Amino acid sequence: MNNYKRLIFTVIFLAISNLVLAQQISLKGKVTSGGVSKENINIKVLRLNKSVKTNSTGDYAFEQLPAGDYEIVFSAVGYLAKKQKISIKDTVQNLDIDIEQLASNLNDVVITGVNRATALRKSPVPIAVLTKKTMDQNVNTNLIEAIVKGVPGVSAVTTGPNVSKPFIRGLGYNRVLTLYDGLRQEGQQWGDEHGIEVDEYGISRAEVVKGPASLTYGSDALAGVINMIPYSPNFENGRLKGDFTSNYQSNNGMIGSSIGLAYIKNDWKYSFRATGKTAHNYYNPVDAYVFGTAFREYNFSASARVDKKWGYSKTALTYYDNLMEIPDGSRDSLSRRFTRQVLDAGDDIKNRPIVPENELTSYSINPLHQHIQHYRFYNTSQFKFGSSDLNFLIGAQQSVRREFNHPTVPEQAGLYVVLNTLNYDLKYNLPDFAGIESTLGINGMFQGNRSKSATDFPIPDYNLFDVGAFYFAKKSFGKVDISGGIRLDRRHISWKNFYVGTDAQTGFGKQVDSNSPDAELQFPAFNKNYYGLSGSLGLTYNLSEKLLVKANIARGYRAPNITEIGSNGLDPGAHIVYLGNRSFKPEFNLQQDIGIIAYLKDAELSLEVFNNNIQNYIYQSRLTDANGDPVVIVPGNLTYQYQQSKARLYGAELSVNVHPAQLKWLSFNNSLAYVVGLNKNQALLQQHGRAAKYLPFIPPLQVRSEIKLTAQKTNGIFDKPYIKFDGVFVANQNRFYALDDTESFTAGYALFNAGLGSGIKSKSGKTVMDIFIQCDNIFNKAYQSHLNRLKYFEYYTASPNGRSGIYNMGRNLSFKVIVPI
Structure with a gap:
């Protein structure tokens, strides 16, 4: 009799478990802005207080969500937060979203002179951002010349068209620290006629710190960085892309x-x-x-x-x-x-x-x-x-x-x-x-x-x-x-x-x-x-x-x-x-x-x-x-x-x-x-x-x-x-x-x-x-x-x-x- 009760209990338990598991649903999708996949976008399910971030290709996924009606919030620094209501019923639900980038550069994200990626508006230190689009629209013979034209307060000592040494607010040479992808540039930069050894066509963005940045970088950042x-690259998987300039x-x-x-x-x-x-x-x-x-x-x-x-x-x-x-x-x-x-x-x-x-x-x-x-x-x-x-x-x-x-x-x-x-x-x-x-x-x-x-x-x-x-x-x-x-x-x-x-x-x-x-x-x-x-x-x-x-x-x-x-x-x-x-x-x-x-x-x-x-x-x-x-x-x-x-x-x-x-x-x-x-x-x-x-x-x-x-x-x-x-x-x-x-x-x-x-x-x-x-x-x-x-x-x-x-x-x-x- 006891064995019979145990059998009934097991059957009921398995049935309930299967019913619960059947209600666990996956929510997946891709986040883009202007058709371009976006990484590190925060996605939060409000009622469940669950959140994830998009990966390098803009994809995200929630696993084992119970069926129901939810409000999903998509947000990131530099973008207008977007809320989306969704009714989750099927086993796998898909939700793709295109979010709008804010026009103000105050919401731009910077990584220079801060401990982690930070909204420009939150940094008390003056920081300027120069995009590749702006650089492309000017006549430049080197990268520093492009930055001089795009950022007030930055100038350059020159020795002909191919040598430009950056100055920030009247200070230059070893007082301006130049970085390539976060790595400090070391190339005999003490000399008058020594330029910056960087390919101007390979740079997609420049960030300029105007003021002492010795706190993060040490010596040579007296004037700025x-x-x-x-x-x-940030596009869909399995594609080969490029450009010829x-x-x-x-x-x-x-x-x-x-x-x-x-x-x-x-x-x-x-x-x-x-x-x-x-x-x-x-x-x-x-x-x-x-x-x-x-x-x-x-x-x-x-x-x-x-x-x-x-x-x-x-x-x-x-x-x-x-x-x-x-x-x-x-x-x-x-x-x-x-x-x-x-x-x-x-x-x-x-x-x-x-x-x-x-x-x-x-x-x-x-x-x-x-x-x-x-x-x-x-x-x-x-x-x-x-x-x-x-x-x-x-x-x-x-x-x-x-x-x-x-x-x-x-x-x-x-x-x-x-x-x-x-x-x-x-x-x-x-x-x-x-x-x-x-x-x-x-x-x-x-x-x-x-x-x-x-x-x-x-x-x-x-x-x-x-x-x-x-x-x-x-x-x-x-x-x-x-x-x-x-x-x-x-x-x-x-x-x-x-x-x-x-x-x-x-x-x-x-x-x-x-x-x-x-x-x-x-x-x-x-x-x-x-x-x-x-x-x-x-x-x-x-x-x-x-x-x-x-x-x-x-x-x-x-x-x-x-x-x-x-x-x-x-x-x-x-x-x-x-x-x-x-x-x-x-x-x-x-x-x-x-x-x-x-x-x-x-x-x-x-x-x-x-x-x-x-x-x-x-x-x-x-x-x-x-x-x-x-x-x-x-x-x-x-x-x-x-x-x-x-x-x-x-x-x-x-x-x-x-x-x-x-x-x-x-x-x-x-x-x-x-x-x-x-x-x-x-x-x-x-x-x-x-x-x-x-x-x-x-x-x-x-x-x-x-x-x-x-x-x-x-x-x-x-x-x-x-x-x-x-x-x-x-x-x-x-x-x-x-x-x-x-x-x-x-x-x-x-x-x-x-x-x-x-x-x-x-x-x-x-x-x-x-x-x-x-x-x-x-x-x-x-x-x-x-x-x-x-x-x-x-x-x-x-x-x-x-x-x-x-x-x-x-x-x-x-x-x-x-x-x-």
């Missing part, structure tokens, strides 16, 4: 071509890109073709990423190869035509042969040039642990730089240095506690620089070890978002005695050991630790969804770079003899930022003001003798000695972007950037007065305005064509570092540009190409930028046409075509 983010620029005949391919298979994403660019000398109406400004550049990159439930891992490599001529500005005193160096011993810079006209438009690279190679291999991974995650980045880089400056022995490098760097970065995002998001991190690098078979040695062979640890946290209190943290750094730099001598066969310099009979100790041994304490505290007050106020105070830190403490020799590419100072202390700054941002129905308004006080500021100054005459150590080359003092920079950026809701085809964008740099060296000020009052390399007041008309629909084969007109208005720069003729007054100027473009569609509605036509400097204005180093390439006290130095590029017409594959 530029993070160049490469393209990451072709660009021609009329001024220097630049021809650029780039092909990129991407493939997604299940959890894996693959990408590949190859690029080539070549150009002859550029032209302006004063100098005609500027000898020594041709270049040839090649880039290659590849990556593979896997996404799993435990997180993701991405491995990538890049290769950069650039042949770039070295301009020196020598020319005939009467005709002002450019001349070339043909001798080593006995060279007279004012008595050289004139460069033939046919060579000025040749794509051949002349014997006096730089050859820069940069190799990068890295892995970035994330491991998820429930409500926390561990992020790890490790990367190896090698920079090979050769500068050939001997016309009689063209294969002999004047400078030949190899820089090897191993970067590491470990961050742990702790579980949220009481609404606080916090991160612990440690990062740094190992670095070694070695000179090879060269004749000039501006810096010693050195070793560097960098380590820093930080804590960062943020929390929201209703309308107020607060974030901040603290960091401690240590940098160790050392080198052994470095001796030079003379090669008896060539008469050039060479590295020798201490036992050589003509050994001269150029760099005595050095061993020192630098320590830095940095941090920040800021808040964002959301007065409303469309109006907010930001305030931030940050202390930055920067250890002196190798040239500032160790240089003692000629840098052939810069035509400068640098003299360092081994007693320099680290730089520290304290910067205050206040910003007001409004996103109105018909306009976006932003005002950011800053004040930056720097201790131990290091800068270049020409070296003169007791009579005030320039000191010449190497004939035909300037001599600069580094100085250190207190400094202050202050200024503002204003943006007013008008886009009437009733006139969606019209946009009118305006920006203003203003910065003043004051030298606080009291001894110099008392002795020299106004000549020493200001800092070098401070950009003048600049205003940019653009009016753009964009069709809101397809017209025949043309998909949303646009036409735009813009102007750049630069004021006189009469606040310059005049001591020892380091800098001079620069006249203001206005440049006018215009462009048009459109997507081209086939009869089936498929986009077959995008076309961009842009003309910069329409009226062929002769001008000199205050941050143009070529302005000071002059060897005569007077000239027949009253012009001194080399002028910037003249009119330039660009044709760009992007063909999807």
Whole structure:
């Protein structure tokens, strides 16, 4: 009887279980925005309080949901939340959703200078975002030039069209940290004529932090950070996609071509890109073709990423190869035509042969040039642990730089240095506690620089070890978002005695050991630790969804770079003899930022003001003798000695972007950037007065305005064509570092540009190409930028046409075509 009862009970139990299981239903679907699959979209079932996120292909799934009526919410930072009611009855239910991206960039998500992906509106630190679409619509010869045109407050020191060194609010060189996909860029960036070794066609987005970011990155982020983010594929599984880009620029005949391919298979994403660019000398109406400004550049990159439930891992490599001529500005005193160096011993810079006209438009690279190679291999991974995650980045880089400056022995490098760097970065995002998001991190690098078979040695062979640890946290209190943290750094730099001598066969310099009979100790041994304490505290007050106020105070830190403490020799590419100072202390700054941002129905308004006080500021100054005459150590080359003092920079950026809701085809964008740099060296000020009052390399007041008309629909084969007109208005720069003729007054100027473009569609509605036509400097204005180093390439006290130095590029017409594959 008992067995019979047990049997009945078992049958009833199994029947109930089967009935319950039969009611468990799967809900699946895909989330897109404008037809493009979207990753990391939050999907929540309200009544059950269950939530998931979309994967790399935009797919999501809920398993074992009971039948019933539900409300599903789709949300993510930067998108308009969408609610969808659904009645779940079938065993497998499908729900696909297309969500709308918010127009305001206040809701854009940034990853630079924060502990984890953060809405732009929640970051108290000024951060600007530049998209590939914006970069494509401008004329650029390198990536930094594109960022300068798109982000107020960012400028660049240039040496011809292929060398642009970024400055943020008047600070540059090692004070601006450049990142590639989160990995700090290390490539002899201390030099004037060293550009950024990155493929401009391979970057889909740039994020710019304007202000000290030492808290997250350590030394070299005193002025800010530029993070160049490469393209990451995000489309349907099993497809091969890509693009082919072709660009021609009329001024220097630049021809650029780039092909990129991407493939997604299940959890894996693959990408590949190859690029080539070549150009002859550029032209302006004063100098005609500027000898020594041709270049040839090649880039290659590849990556593979896997996404799993435990997180993701991405491995990538890049290769950069650039042949770039070295301009020196020598020319005939009467005709002002450019001349070339043909001798080593006995060279007279004012008595050289004139460069033939046919060579000025040749794509051949002349014997006096730089050859820069940069190799990068890295892995970035994330491991998820429930409500926390561990992020790890490790990367190896090698920079090979050769500068050939001997016309009689063209294969002999004047400078030949190899820089090897191993970067590491470990961050742990702790579980949220009481609404606080916090991160612990440690990062740094190992670095070694070695000179090879060269004749000039501006810096010693050195070793560097960098380590820093930080804590960062943020929390929201209703309308107020607060974030901040603290960091401690240590940098160790050392080198052994470095001796030079003379090669008896060539008469050039060479590295020798201490036992050589003509050994001269150029760099005595050095061993020192630098320590830095940095941090920040800021808040964002959301007065409303469309109006907010930001305030931030940050202390930055920067250890002196190798040239500032160790240089003692000629840098052939810069035509400068640098003299360092081994007693320099680290730089520290304290910067205050206040910003007001409004996103109105018909306009976006932003005002950011800053004040930056720097201790131990290091800068270049020409070296003169007791009579005030320039000191010449190497004939035909300037001599600069580094100085250190207190400094202050202050200024503002204003943006007013008008886009009437009733006139969606019209946009009118305006920006203003203003910065003043004051030298606080009291001894110099008392002795020299106004000549020493200001800092070098401070950009003048600049205003940019653009009016753009964009069709809101397809017209025949043309998909949303646009036409735009813009102007750049630069004021006189009469606040310059005049001591020892380091800098001079620069006249203001206005440049006018215009462009048009459109997507081209086939009869089936498929986009077959995008076309961009842009003309910069329409009226062929002769001008000199205050941050143009070529302005000071002059060897005569007077000239027949009253012009001194080399002028910037003249009119330039660009044709760009992007063909999807």
